[in-house]
Every structure is written in structure tokens, then in C-alpha cells.
Amino acid sequence: MLATVSHSGTTFWYFTRASGLVALIVLTATVVVGIACSVGWATERWPRFVSQGVHRNLSVLSLVVIVIHVVTTVADGFVPITLLDAVIPFASPYRPLWIGLGACAFDLLLAVAVTSALRHRIGRRAWRTVHWAAYACWPVALFHGLGSGSDTHLFGAQFVYLLCAVAVIGALGWRLVEAQSASPTWRLGAGVAATLVLLAAAVFAFVGPLAPGWSRRAGTSSAVLAQIAAATTGSSASTSGGATTGSPASTSGGSGGSASPGAPAIPFTSALDGTVSVTGPDVSGREKVVLSMRLSSDGVPLVVTLLGNAVDGGVALTSSNVTLGSLRGQVTSLEGTSIGATVSGQGAADALAMQLNIDQGQHTVSGSVSGTSAANNGGESP
Numbered sequence: 001m002l003a004t005v006s007h008s009g010t011t012f013w014y015f016t017r018a019s020g021l022v023a024l025i026v027l028t029a030t031v032v033v034g035i036a037c038s039v040g041w042a043t044e045r046w047p048r049f050v051s052q053g054v055h056r057n058l059s060v061l062s063l064v065v066i067v068i069h070v071v072t073t074v075a076d077g078f079v080p081i082t083l084l085d086a087v088i089p090f091a092s093p094y095r096p097l098w099i100g101l102g103a104c105a106f107d108l109l110l111a112v113a114v115t116s117a118l119r120h121r122i123g124r125r126a127w128r129t130v131h132w133a134a135y136a137c138w139p140v141a142l143f144h145g146l147g148s149g150s151d152t153h154l155f156g157a158q159f160v161y162l163l164c165a166v167a168v169i170g171a172l173g174w175r176l177v178e179a180q181s182a183s184p185t186w187r188l189g190a191g192v193a194a195t196l197v198l199l200a201a202a203v204f205a206f207v208g209p210l211a212p213g214w215s216r217r218a219g220t221s222s223a224v225l226a227q228i229a230a231a232t233t234g235s236s237a238s239t240s241g242g243a244t245t246g247s248p249a250s251t252s253g254g255s256g257g258s259a260s261p262g263a264p265a266i267p268f269t270s271a272l273d274g275t276v277s278v279t280g281p282d283v284s285g286r287e288k289v290v291l292s293m294r295l296s297s298d299g300v301p302l303v304v305t306l307l308g309n310a311v312d313g314g315v316a317l318t319s320s321n322v323t324l325g326s327l328r329g330q331v332t333s334l335e336g337t338s339i340g341a342t343v344s345g346q347g348a349a350d351a352l353a354m355q356l357n358i359d360q361g362q363h364t365v366s367g368s369v370s371g372t373s374a375a376n377n378g379g380e381s382p
Helices: 011-039 048-076 083-087 096-117 126-148 156-176 184-207 222-233
Strands: 267-280 286-295 301-311 314-324 328-335 340-346 348-359 364-373
Touching: 011 048, 011 126, 011 156, 048 083, 048 096, 048 328, 083 096, 083 364, 096 126, 126 184, 156 184, 301 328, 314 340, 328 348
Parallel strands: none
Antiparallel strands: 267 286, 267 364, 286 301, 301 314, 314 328, 328 340, 340 348, 348 364
8 A cells, every 4th residue: 555655746757667668668579570580470461571670660769768768767866867877787876786787778779779880891790699689688678677667566567567578478489489490409498598587587576676675675775765755755844943854953952852742752662553544546646545553652643644646556655744642744755564754843853663564454554663863963953
């Protein structure tokens, strides 16, 4: 239910997500048609030169779509990805391995484009070597999409991944059957390697991006995670010293326990339980999720309200509200069912970390919450 968090949404953000999926679809079509060309498949209505022309045009189109994907990602600015990160693998501070795989796929396609333009100068053998190596773009792009995409948990994205995988499996199986000139050992090895890659992708999807806490496990730096958390909650001012959410001002005299009435003393850790209610989506697609909980240690109420656009498996957060007894604040991070928040009262600023278990059938929630002082020692704002 709480699997998705995104910022309020910009045109670039939607373009980069859509273009990423379209790029995988076009790249899949390029691979399938390329395999058809290598097999030599043709009919009276579809001669071989038509397949070759379609293959070339799809290759160009895939490169164009990937360029759109890169440009819109950089222009959106929601995560710190630069144009250099698109061509220099594993340099990005945001999910470096998975963004780096995308850079590798982009570099391979660029190599194909350049060598194709210079085909008559470099010779057919060199061109063919680079051309066949470029087929590695597809599995690399698949892992890039699974690992770095924000829509991996959505049914629509999963359907695209599955459809593309089935298409490539079918085409590759056809190629291996038709490869009569190749030795049985070569065909068996190629089939086993392809099967292992696809099984690895399936296993990775379930234990990686489809499991909670993927953003942190994907290698995103703490600084970037903090930046994303701040972006999801906006720049609403804190009740003390004009500090913004995610960078609360400290109280004079340094850190210490909260003295606010009706709130637990900081630091604390407590079990909690409560109920979940979901309202919407309304005509504009906005959904409201309310977690009404109570701390087991002292009975203090904790209420988390999330508002955003409804998506499969969660809500794309646009605003939030958190109350802990007399303290008020906002959500600062949301990863699966792990929620971070900052609350304040009487000038104090405290950070909450919630680990929740949600039973959607019973509409109940349980788990734990811990609170720590968000103030710096010495009484200075961070």
C-alpha cells in the first residue's frame, strides 16, 4: 500500500519514465527483427531487404528514444544524474551500478551507430564484431530498467518487462533451432547462457526492486536519499527558526528529550498498532491514506496522513501530515512500509522512524517506531 513515493510530478519526470519503457520495447523489437535477418527469414510480401531496412530504422529509433530518456532525466533534476553519467558508467551517485548499466547500453548503441556510419572504411569484419556485441544491450538495458526504474513495482511496467522477455526468448529459440551450421555444443551453450540471464533477471526482480528498502540497497548515497526525502515533502517551513522540513532547527542548549506535553520523551522506541483507512481515488486520481496508530508504551496516538496520486501498489506522495501526541510534522522518507518523519512542538524537532506491517485485508497496521532528537549538539542549525 505504501510502496511508492515520488515528487509532485513534472512533465520531464513522466517523459523519462515513459521513454525508458518505450526504449526497452523498441530495443526488443530491434533484437527480434535482427534475429529474423540473421536467420534469413523472408516471404514474397516481406523480402529480406525489408527486414534489414526495418532493423536499421529500429536501431536509429531506439537510439533517439534513449537520448530523449537521458535528456529528460537530466532536465528533471529530481535525482542528481548528469549528461556525463549517461556515457561514463558507474559514476552517478544515484544507484550507481544500475544507472551505470544504462550508460553501458547507451555506449554500445553509440558504438553501433558510429561503426555503421564508417562501415565501408573499417571493414565488414570489424563492423560485424561490434554489431553482434551490441546485442548485449538488451540484457544490460533490462537490468538497468529493473534496478533504476521507479515503476518496477507497477503492473504495467512488469507486463512490459515480461512481454519483452518472452519476445526475445522466442526469437532466440528460433535462432538456435535454425543455426544448423553451428555445432550442437555452441547452440547448447548459447541456450543455457540465455536461460541463466533471464532466470537471474527474474530472481533479481523479486529480491531486489520488488522488495522493501531497494533505494538504499541499490547504492544510493545517504546525501541523495536525504535530497529525495526533502523533495518529496516540499519546502514547508518548520515551526522553529524558519528551518525547512528535513533540516529542522535545533533548540537552544543542544539535543535532549522532548518536553512537549502528550508526547513521549526523546529518545524512545515503542511497538505500535492501529488501523488503516484509504479514501479515493477521486476524480483527479488523488488518494488519501490514513494510518491511525497508538504507541504500546504509553498510549500516545500517532497518526500519519498521506495524500497523492493513486498508483498500483501505493500512492505517489504529494503532501503529508504526521501527529505524535501534541507534536506535528511531515513525512521525510517513504520506502515500502518504512516511514521517516520529522515532528516538532514548543521549538523542539524530533525524527521518527517507523517500521510497519500492513494487513490490507483486515485494514490493520502494527510495527514499531523510534524517536530521536533531530537537533545538533551546540544548538546550531544544521
